[in-house]
Amino acid sequence: MARSSSFSITGIRQLQGKLKRNATLQDVKNILKLNGSELDRRMKRNAIFVKGYSIGDTKRSISLTMQDNGFTAKVAPTTNYSPFLEYGTRFMSAQPFVYPSFTVQKMKFLNDLTRVMK
Template identity: 35%
Template sequence: MRLKVKMKIPKNFMTPVNKGKIARIVQLNTAEVTQKAKERAPVSTEKTNPGGAHGQLKRSIIPSMSSGGMVGKVNATVDYAEYVEMGTRFMAAQPYMKPAFDQQKEIFLKDMKKLLMKEL
């Protein structure tokens, strides 16, 4: 199963301001969520996973944009991404995506408020 975070601008926010400026804010914040998730993603070591691949989860975290830049998504594409984030009955959760999103959403809201106050 893949794990993703999605940031979307409500349509009523787009009317008073230039869509290009909003798209830039969405793009910058999506990039920041990506970076923060990669920084938090656990990486196995030779000690914890002998002979195995290391860093696949971190490398699988990628951003994408859609809807003309109004929607930013951050996906962790390895099959086990959700198990690491949420944990299983055999291993504790090691959240990396939700903490990154939670930290960035405050910045995103401040960026949007600042833009709206400038444009209104």
């Protein structure tokens, strides 16, 4: 027997009204661009690996990409072995640099959005 699940979101109209009164979409784009660049810098600062052979390829591969007309900021390393550095393997311990950076920046991003909403 299949279970059906549903969800509902309340307050969308109030949110839209509040955004129309207080902020423009350009404000949101600016906040996103600022927080994306801060995340890029923070991630590069945290991408220092003390164990093993390190020449800085992962740090140099981290880049910020703006998508969806400025409504999406993507910051990520592009080396194919960066997940092994982040999560570790059975032969090496994890040296996380993406998640800690994201966790700190997420709080700043939410604070910035909250400030624009007031």
